[in-house]
Amino acid sequence: MVQTIFSDTIVALSTPPGAGALAVIRLSGPDAIAITAAVFSKKSFANAAGHTLHYGALRDPNNGEILDEVVAALYRSPKSFTREDAVEISCHGSDYVVRQVLALLLRHGARLAEAGEFTKRAFLNGAMDLAQAEAIADLIAADSALSHRVALNQLRGGFSQELRDLRARLIKFAALLELELDFGEEDVEFADRTGLALLLAEVRGVVLGLLRSFELGNVIKNGITTVIAGQPNAGKSTLLNALLREERAIVSAIPGTTRDFIEDEVSIDGLRFRFVDTAGLRDNPADEVEAIGVRRTRQRVSQAALLLYLFDLTEMGPAEVESEIQELTAGLELPVIAVGNKTDLATPEAQAAFAAKFQADQKFPAVQVPLVLLAAGQNQGLEALQTALLTQVRGSALENTDSATIVTNVRHARALETAASHLAAVQAGLDTGFGTELLAADLRHALAALGEITGEISSEDLLTSIFTQFCIGK
Known part of the structure; x- marks a missing residue:
């Protein structure tokens, strides 16, 4: 016992x-x-x-x-x-x-x-270790297939084992460096500097890979903030209602009905999207309230992970749509999907001509903006939009969440950043010939940062902060 x-x-x-x-x-x-x-x-x-x-x-x-x-x-x-x-x-x-x-x-x-x-x-x-304990909270809070899968992987200890392996390999060199400090006056080297440099490069690569996965992990855990923006009466509120399959936003033929943003979530093929319906964009708002709504729309776009630029297919041409998107996303590295609404009011020939010209004439500085044509009011074309949404956010890492280690926790990401910084300092010290004492100090800090993730190194304040976020009975 x-x-x-x-x-x-x-x-x-x-x-x-x-x-x-x-x-x-x-x-x-x-x-x-x-x-x-x-x-x-x-x-x-x-x-x-x-x-x-x-x-x-x-x-x-x-x-x-x-x-x-x-x-x-x-x-x-x-x-x-x-x-x-x-x-x-x-x-x-x-x-x-x-x-x-x-x-x-x-x-x-x-x-x-x-x-x-x-x-x-x-x-x-x-x-269990601390990372596994935190995975329990994530598992309880999981509200999509992917967030459930990632939390379950972490609970099973894959992430923890990867960190333990990294620490074990670094500890061997740290011990040799500490031994050199004990024999400092005899000017001997127990730790092979070439071997340490090779190990550092490998470990830093793994740590930086884990850090890069946090962007994906954050999407899986917290959802993709997707802003629906466009001119008044383009059908933004209608599209939101169609995506949510409920009358969430007020729909009216009167331009400027939406004065503030309305948001709600929906899961599409295991990914959680937070859609945000915004006030219509126009240069001359009808009143001060609408003007405030327009300013908030632009602010919300700057905070988005993905933009749906919605336009009335019968009112705007390809060049005007491209100009509006470029103006709205200036200075932002923001994925965009152009969504042409009201196909029920346009002939198939007009739709095909618009699509051909939009794709051929694009001059966006980065990648081409995909185009989806639909009729939100008739629930037509929503499947194509959902496919475009998944294509924009899905990557190879997302397809391999069963086996890949994905960081979803902000605390873990910060600890990895700290570890990466100190590992970089050790590498710089090796390159410039720093003394053993400085190398050992940075290596100790890197080991401590990695140990904080699994709880091998922890404080009572840290534990209190983590576990008070759980429900009482867990």
Whole structure:
């Protein structure tokens, strides 16, 4: 049996609050089984084997009152989530029942768990590292297929193992450098500088690759902010409603109906898009309120990850569309999809002519802007737009999320940035012939930064910051 580091027993509701068919109340700690046994009708519970289920009644020993009939799952240390003795009580999901059961368990020696305390105990008891613990929160919050897949990969420890391998290789050289410091007066070199340079190049390459993956990871975790912009009455609100499949925005033939931005999310083939409907762009707004809306539209475009420039196919020509897009995205490295709306009002010949001229005459400074033609009001052409959206944000890394390590956590990205900076300093020191003391110091800082990700090096403040973001019962 593993000796845990906690002497108290915690309890909390692990299912969402509110009435439901069932509620799960979790206990963990040295007295979890004894506390449950004291109020449980199953006399053999205290001596039962781990990983067993027991049906019985919860009874208040003071007055003999039965609170509920429950199923209690018993887990013995170290074979539990927290590596402590643990019990999970499945009772009926009445708010009243849950309150009464919690109060009963508290009276018999448990204390209410803090936010994330079960997972924190699992980490401190060695059941997982810090990166895996954070992956649990990501898994709970996952709301798309890709975010679920990436969180699950991290929970399984692939990212952590990659970091441990990097640290292990660097530690060998760090130890040799520290040895040189011990024999500083004898002017000897234990660490082969050529071998260290080769290792640094390899490790820096891996760290920088992980950092580059953060841009993709951030998209997977937080979604792609996609701004819908264009002139008044182009059909931006209609397109938003069509993409969301609900009447989210007010649609009117009166230009300038949308004065502020409206946003909502939708998942397309496992990727989460946050669509933002904005005020129509025109040089002479009707009033000050509309003028404020136009300014906010331009600001929102500058913060976007992707722009849908929507235009009325019957009102604008290819050159005008290109000019508007260039003006709106000046100074921005922003992917754009040109979306021609109201195909129901244009002949097939006119649509083909517009598409041919738009593609042939493009003079965008970067890549060509793809064109999608649709009729948002009739829900026509939305599949083509969804395909264009996925094409714009998908890359080879996204197609290989099953095997690739993808960084989704801001804390991890910052630690990797710190590690990369110190590794670059070690390399610069080697190139310029710095002394062993400076090389060793930078290498120690790089190792510390990598260790912070998995929790091999951590502070109480860091742990508190991380685990207070969890829900109480986790």
